[in-house]
Amino acid sequence: MSGQAKGRIFPVVVISLFCVVILAGLFGTLLPSMNYLPVIGHTHVSLSVWFDFFSYPGIQTAIRVTLFSGLTASFGVVCLGFLFITFSYGNALWKFFEKILSPVLSIPHAAFAIGFGFLIAPSGWLIRMVSPKMTGFTVPPDWIILNDPLGISLSIALMIKEFPFLIMVTMGALGQLDIKKTLLVGRALGYTKEQIWLKILIPRLYPHLRLSIFAVIAYSLSVADMAIILGPSSPPSLSVLILKWFNDPVMSFKLLAAAGSLFLFFMVVLSILCVYLIERSARVFLRPWTTSGKRRSFLSPLKPIIFFMGSGILFFTAVSSVILVIWSLTWQWRFPDFLPTAWTLKLWTKGLMSSFDPVMTTLLTGVASAFIGLILTVGCLEHEVAAGKTRTRNYTGYIHYFLYLPLLVPQITFMAGIQLLLVITKMDGYWITLMVSHLLFVLPYMFIALSATYLAFDGRMTDQAMVLKRSYTSVLFRIKLPMLIKPILFSFAIGFSVSVAQYIPTMLVGAGRFSTITTEVVSIASGSDRRAIAVYALIQQFLPMMMYALAIIIPKSLYYNRKGMQV
Amino acid sequence: MSLELEKVSILKQGSTIFDPVNLVIKPGEIATIMGPSRCGKSTLLSAVSGSLDAVFTLKGSIFLYGRDMLTLPMEKRNIGILFQDDLLFPHMDIGSNLAFAIKEKTSRAQRNTLIDKALKTAGLKGFEKRDPSSLSGGQKARISLLRSLLAKPSALLLDEPFSKLDQTLKAKIRPFVFSQIKKMNIPALLVTHDPMDCPEGGVILNLNKEKG
Numbered sequence: 001m002s003g004q005a006k007g008r009i010f011p012v013v014v015i016s017l018f019c020v021v022i023l024a025g026l027f028g029t030l031l032p033s034m035n036y037l038p039v040i041g042h043t044h045v046s047l048s049v050w051f052d053f054f055s056y057p058g059i060q061t062a063i064r065v066t067l068f069s070g071l072t073a074s075f076g077v078v079c080l081g082f083l084f085i086t087f088s089y090g091n092a093l094w095k096f097f098e099k100i101l102s103p104v105l106s107i108p109h110a111a112f113a114i115g116f117g118f119l120i121a122p123s124g125w126l127i128r129m130v131s132p133k134m135t136g137f138t139v140p141p142d143w144i145i146l147n148d149p150l151g152i153s154l155s156i157a158l159m160i161k162e163f164p165f166l167i168m169v170t171m172g173a174l175g176q177l178d179i180k181k182t183l184l185v186g187r188a189l190g191y192t193k194e195q196i197w198l199k200i201l202i203p204r205l206y207p208h209l210r211l212s213i214f215a216v217i218a219y220s221l222s223v224a225d226m227a228i229i230l231g232p233s234s235p236p237s238l239s240v241l242i243l244k245w246f247n248d249p250v251m252s253f254k255l256l257a258a259a260g261s262l263f264l265f266f267m268v269v270l271s272i273l274c275v276y277l278i279e280r281s282a283r284v285f286l287r288p289w290t291t292s293g294k295r296r297s298f299l300s301p302l303k304p305i306i307f308f309m310g311s312g313i314l315f316f317t318a319v320s321s322v323i324l325v326i327w328s329l330t331w332q333w334r335f336p337d338f339l340p341t342a343w344t345l346k347l348w349t350k351g352l353m354s355s356f357d358p359v360m361t362t363l364l365t366g367v368a369s370a371f372i373g374l375i376l377t378v379g380c381l382e383h384e385v386a387a388g389k390t391r392t393r394n395y396t397g398y399i400h401y402f403l404y405l406p407l408l409v410p411q412i413t414f415m416a417g418i419q420l421l422l423v424i425t426k427m428d429g430y431w432i433t434l435m436v437s438h439l440l441f442v443l444p445y446m447f448i449a450l451s452a453t454y455l456a457f458d459g460r461m462t463d464q465a466m467v468l469k470r471s472y473t474s475v476l477f478r479i480k481l482p483m484l485i486k487p488i489l490f491s492f493a494i495g496f497s498v499s500v501a502q503y504i505p506t507m508l509v510g511a512g513r514f515s516t517i518t519t520e521v522v523s524i525a526s527g528s529d530r531r532a533i534a535v536y537a538l539i540q541q542f543l544p545m546m547m548y549a550l551a552i553i554i555p556k557s558l559y560y561n562r563k564g565m566q567v
Numbered sequence: 568m569s570l571e572l573e574k575v576s577i578l579k580q581g582s583t584i585f586d587p588v589n590l591v592i593k594p595g596e597i598a599t600i601m602g603p604s605r606c607g608k609s610t611l612l613s614a615v616s617g618s619l620d621a622v623f624t625l626k627g628s629i630f631l632y633g634r635d636m637l638t639l640p641m642e643k644r645n646i647g648i649l650f651q652d653d654l655l656f657p658h659m660d661i662g663s664n665l666a667f668a669i670k671e672k673t674s675r676a677q678r679n680t681l682i683d684k685a686l687k688t689a690g691l692k693g694f695e696k697r698d699p700s701s702l703s704g705g706q707k708a709r710i711s712l713l714r715s716l717l718a719k720p721s722a723l724l725l726d727e728p729f730s731k732l733d734q735t736l737k738a739k740i741r742p743f744v745f746s747q748i749k750k751m752n753i754p755a756l757l758v759t760h761d762p763m764d765c766p767e768g769g770v771i772l773n774l775n776k777e778k779g
Contacts, residue, residue, distance in 0.1 A: 083568040178654070181650065181652065181654055182620055182654070182656075184616075184641075184648065184650075185648070185650070185654045187617075187618070187640075187642040188616060188641065188642075188646065188647055188648040188715070188718075188720075189647070189667065189668050189714070189718045190642050190643075190645065190670070190718055191642055191717070192642050193642075199667070200656055200667075203658060204656070204657070204658050256723075287663065288665065288675075289657075290667065291659075291663045291666035291667050291669075291678075292671065293666070293668075293669050293670050293671040293672075293673060293678075294671050295642070295670075295671065307614075407655075
């Protein structure tokens with residue numbers, strides 16, 4: 001058939017936006033890394049920046065810390081995720097995870113890192129819980145737990161934070177596999193459930209998760225906010241170092257930052273390539289094992305450990321929020337005491353007042369980017385529906401591919417490039433560029449969240465309405481979108497919470513002119529007043545939760561007398 | 568002595584869904600359970616295989632060669648199942664699908680001979696490297712049966728195995744399935760709503776519930 005499906009403007013806009021921004025971003029780091037930055041008078045192209053970069057004091061340690069924390073976190077979370085699904089699929093813990101997934105995912109990285117730090121620090125809640133009775137400590141031990149030079153606490157925190165994300169993507173992918181029947185067939189052939197997961201289901205699941213796993217790798221290697229809070233400090237991991245260089249008043253450090261972020265990009269590309277090669281060879285090397293007929297599961301002893309770790313992740317996530325609440329209400333809390341001895345609301349009144357401006361910026365940027373994200377998402381999905389119906393030429397395939405791009409290239413790399421280009425063209429420091437930079441990360445998550453439900457919408461409903469009403473727009477706005485209000489608001493809340501959590505784009509593209517609650521949280525996290533830090537972290541955590549609450553309440557109250565809308 | 572169902576009935580929320588079933592199936596025999604849809608045929612089959620949903624409770628006893636089946640988990644019962652869908656693993660070739668079923672402690676060479684032999688009996692020689700999705704419906708059904716049998720089950724359950732095939736295919740596949748079961752000399756239990764599916768001379772049981 002000829003012709004093109006309706007609404008192709010949306011995918012075209014999205015794809016060109018993504019391509020232009022990412023290419024511009026890479027280009028914008030490439031030039032300065034070759035010593036080309038006319039604004040500060042560097043026009044002689046050379047490799048000198050790279051020599052400076054590699055001879056920067058402590059750079060090798062920084063690279064080592066980045067690789068260690070990023071790769072152990074990614075490797076750990078993927079193994080744990082697969083083992084968790086193998087042992088827990090369908091059981092009570094799994095179902096509980098299903099229920100609490102979205103509130104857990106809505107916790108911003110920085111807020112979680114702060115709460116986690118308050119737990120595991122030498123003077124943290126965990127040690128207080130057992131002191132002085134079991135440990136004899138009356139003063140905090142001088143252990144280096146937080147900001148440990150290897151980045152172990154950072155990688156554990158990353159694992160805990162990435163785990164629910166991986167489980168969410170897994171749950172989405174499981175719907176496409178015939179789990180129940182496969183388990184039946186496998187068990188009828190004499191295999192245990194665990195063996196069927198390991199030999200049949202996980203190999204089939206992996207292709208659906210591949211891009212998300214790559215995104216986890218890219219994120220873990222380039223994370224900045226959590227690394228500032230929990231990671232080592234001298235030297236810090238690479239992305240923190242890059243941010244430091246970028247914000248240095250001496251302009252020539254920007255060249256170093258460009259080289260560093262390009263190097264980080266190579267690290268990510270190389271790691272992803274390695275993981276891909278491991279997957280390819282695993283498929284070949286594990287084949288004899290798959291068809292060997294071995295039915296006994298050698299991993300069964302791991303079952304209690306995995307169960308323990310799964311519950312541990314829930315425990316740490318929940319308790320790191322509880323500890324924030326306690327600290328935010330504390331007036332006085334001496335070391336081995338389990339709870340504060342004096343409480344107050346003073347820190348809250350102070351914190352709420354001083355955070356007013358950043359909170360407003362956060363709200364405005366989050367709502368704007370989620371709203372534009374929603375229009376683009378619905379537009380692209382309508383294009384996909386139209387294309388499916390008329391079987392005309394469409395951009396559906398490309399969209400799914402390009403959407404993951406901003407999640408696979410380290411944020412800091414192309415954001416740094418964009419910012420350098422904006423500086424060169426003297427267009428830096430506008431709110432609109434900040435909002436668009438958030439949109440790049442908001443859009444993929446919104447699309448992933450909405451697409452399955454949106455595409456599953458019963459087309460006969462709109463056909464029937466079209467026959468009665470004969471106007472596409474009125475059918476879309478009066479029938480389809482209202483019926484889909486729940487998933488739409490939910491994806492809006494996800495988009496909003498992604499925007500709230502953005503740290504690197506705000507730091508770089510905001511050019512210091514805009515501070516959001518997230519940049520404020522990270523900047524005060526290094527301070528010594530845990531009470532003030534806790535208030536800020538809770539405000540940061542509250543904003544997305546509020547949006548999720550609205551996404552639940554609004555459809556309920558709009559359609560309280562429509563039973564068919566309550567499902 | 569073979570597959571025995573003694574006063575088997577299944578309860579849902581305290582009431583039985585069919586009258587108690589008594590059945591003895593000798594090796595090489597195929598018993599058929601008939602009945603309209605939703606009468607509990609497949610539920611009875613899942614009780615035998617060990618995959619009964621937790622909403623049901625089972626009364627009575629099931630023995631296979633004198634062993635009490637009800638105390639064993641599904642994977643320990645050594646009972647094969649054939650469904651109406653072929654359920655071949657789509658990411659493996661035909662050879663691997665079949666190899667997956669063969670028990671441990673069989674050498675690679677022995678495995679290959681077993682697979683080759685099995686494919687030959689089904690008239691599908693040389694299909695080892697084929698992609699399951701490139702096969703026709705009838706071919707898939709035959710491979711699916713071969714896979715069940717290569718696990719050397721002590722009994723075989725057939726859950727409407729022909730219902731997705733068209734009339735001409737059914738007529739071809741049925742005798743193949745029945746002859747393979749005779750050759751293996753194992754008891755088999757077939758569930759169907761189509762009287763045409765019943766093997767000649769086998770026991771036929773109509774599943775129903777007395778009213779009142």
